[in-house]
Amino acid sequence: MRHRVVVLALDGVIPLELGIPARVFGGARGPADEPLYEVLTCTVDGRPVRTDADFAVSVDHDAALLATADTVVLPASHALDEAYEGRLPAPLAAALSRVRPDARWVSICIGSYVLAAAGLLDGRRATTHWMHAEHFQRTFPRVRVDPNVLFVDEGDVLTSAGVASGLDLCLHLVRRDHGAEVANRVAKRCVVPAWRDGGQAQYIERPVPSGAAGSTAATRDWAQDRLGEPLPLSRLAAHANMSVRTFTRRFGEEVGTTPARWLITRRVDRARQLLETTDLPVDAVAADVGFGTATSLRQHMASRLGVPPSLYRKTFRG
Known part of the structure; x- marks a missing residue:
C-alpha cells in the first residue's frame, strides 16, 4: 500500500502552496520507478473552492477522504478569518475530526493557524510565515513559535514557514521516509536545493550586506x-x-x-x-x-x- 497524502483545499487557498505536495510527493519514486506516495485532494464539502488568484479549484473528493489519509496537508489560505481568531468553523472542525489518530499532520505557511486552532500545536514547537509570527504567537500562546526556521518537525505534526518553505518541509518528509537519495532526486526534478542553508530568518525584511x-x-x-x-x-x-x-x-x-x-x-x-x-x-x-x-x-x-x-x-x- 502506498502512503496516502490527502491535501485539504480550503476556500481562499493559495495555488502555489496547494500544488507543492503533489509535485514533491508525487515525484518520489522507488528503485523500480514505482510511486512511493498517492496524493489526493479534497475540500470540506467536495465542492469547488476559490483561490486567491483569478480561478477556482474543482476536486473529486469531500472530507470523507480524510479518514483514509496517512498524512494530511493543510496549505495556506487567505480566507480563514475564524482560524486567525483562534477558532475553527464548525464544518472544518467536523472534517478534521475524520482524520485517524495515527495520521501525520502537515501545514504549509499560514495553514498552521488551522492546526493551532484545532489544538494540535499546544505545547509544541511550530513555525509559520515570518510576517504572521507575532500575531500567531499572540493568538495561540500555548504554542512555542520559532519564526526563524524553515520548518519544524514534531514527529506527527509538522509546520513550515512561508510559501516556498513548503517545498523544504515536503522534501524533508520524503528524506525522513525514504532517505536522502530519493529526496535528492525529487529536488533535482523540481530544480530546487535538496536542503537550503539556514532558516527563514534570512528572508525577514531587514538590512543585509550586499x-x-x-x-x-x-x-x-x-x-x-x-x-x-x-x-x-x-x-x-x-x-x-x-x-x-x-x-x-x-x-x-x-x-x-x-x-x-x-x-x-x-x-x-x-x-x-x-x-x-x-x-x-x-x-x-x-x-x-x-x-x-x-x-x-x-x-x-x-x-x-x-x-x-x-x-x-x-x-x-x-
Whole structure:
C-alpha cells in the first residue's frame, strides 16, 4: 500500500502552496520507478473552492477522504478569518475530526493557524510565515513559535514557514521516509536545493550586506569542500578576509544561523550521504565529515535525526 497524502483545499487557498505536495510527493519514486506516495485532494464539502488568484479549484473528493489519509496537508489560505481568531468553523472542525489518530499532520505557511486552532500545536514547537509570527504567537500562546526556521518537525505534526518553505518541509518528509537519495532526486526534478542553508530568518525584511565584499557565500562553498578538515571560526573568518566578529554577524544575516550550527548540519548531511551510498565504517565516515570520532557522529545524528549511524544505514542503505 502506498502512503496516502490527502491535501485539504480550503476556500481562499493559495495555488502555489496547494500544488507543492503533489509535485514533491508525487515525484518520489522507488528503485523500480514505482510511486512511493498517492496524493489526493479534497475540500470540506467536495465542492469547488476559490483561490486567491483569478480561478477556482474543482476536486473529486469531500472530507470523507480524510479518514483514509496517512498524512494530511493543510496549505495556506487567505480566507480563514475564524482560524486567525483562534477558532475553527464548525464544518472544518467536523472534517478534521475524520482524520485517524495515527495520521501525520502537515501545514504549509499560514495553514498552521488551522492546526493551532484545532489544538494540535499546544505545547509544541511550530513555525509559520515570518510576517504572521507575532500575531500567531499572540493568538495561540500555548504554542512555542520559532519564526526563524524553515520548518519544524514534531514527529506527527509538522509546520513550515512561508510559501516556498513548503517545498523544504515536503522534501524533508520524503528524506525522513525514504532517505536522502530519493529526496535528492525529487529536488533535482523540481530544480530546487535538496536542503537550503539556514532558516527563514534570512528572508525577514531587514538590512543585509550586499556585494561580494560583504558576503560569506564564497567561504561557505569553500568550507563545504573541506568538511573533513578543522574549520574553526577563526579560519572561516580569515578565508572571508573579515574579523571574527564581522564574519559571525554577516553569516547570521545571510544564512539565519551560526557558523557552528551550519557546519554541523552540513556534516550530518554528508554523513547521511556516505552511510547511504558507501560501505565505509562509521569511524571512517566520522573522520571524512569532520566529526573526528564515531562517538561524536553518533551524538550529532541522534540529536538531529533521532537515530544512530548504524540504524540509519540499516534503514536507508540500498
